[in-house]
Amino acid sequence: MSGVEETFRKFATYGDTAASGNDMTGKNFSKMCKECGVMDGKAVTSTDVDIVFNKVKTKGARTITFAQFQQAMKELCGQRFKGKAPEEALQAVYGLLEGKEPANVGVTKATKAGAVERLTDTSKYTGSHKERFDESGKGKGLAGREELTDNSGYVGAYKGAGTYDKTH
Incomplete structure (x- = not known):
């Protein structure tokens, strides 16, 4: 169970340097479900993930705790692994989550080309x-x-001062 909690904390602090890791936002919850394979696009969609998040969070709150996260996983595991026993499905979902961390896919890097x-x-x-x-x-x-002006010549900032041929 500690591997799942560690994954929860990594995704909870993703994108927010001031986050303590005890609460997770809906955006980070959705990102975690997508990257860890809980959301597969068929049995569990992004809409399902958002509905479950809003169902388990405290009324008026914007985040969920680890205990609420566990409740959300219990709800999602039944959809993700249909036909398995509830406890077996929950362990399969936790197996998907363990040891994962947020990926920085699509992050813009500085280029020196063209x-x-x-x-x-x-x-x-x-x-x-x-x-x-x-x-x-x-x-x-x-x-x-700095604009260092040289006012010694006839034309301002003329660099060829003193090069005029005197014989003309």
Whole structure:
């Protein structure tokens, strides 16, 4: 039974860093039933899981405790394993749950492909933006953002000051 309780606590804290692991939301209950194979889409659907969750939770509450979770599993096991004895069906459902933890399927990861690679290549920057990076592509920090004006020439920010041929 401790393996089932451990699975309950892992799914109860999934997605909520402040969760204690003693109470589980309906969303996490549904996720657990789906990922552990309790919800098979034929005998037990997502609607069945939601109905059982709302039936066992305390009126006005948004979460269920482990004791309420056990009651919900007793209700679902009869649907999931038709034809088996109630105790045998309950053990089969607990067998599906033991040792499982929430999967991070479909979580977005940072990519550096295609346009992202091209836009983050500092060697291709032009104009005032190229002043913000050194030759290796490392940012200069505040020095790269400060507008250091050189008012020594006829045109502001002219870099070729003193290169005009005096013979003309």
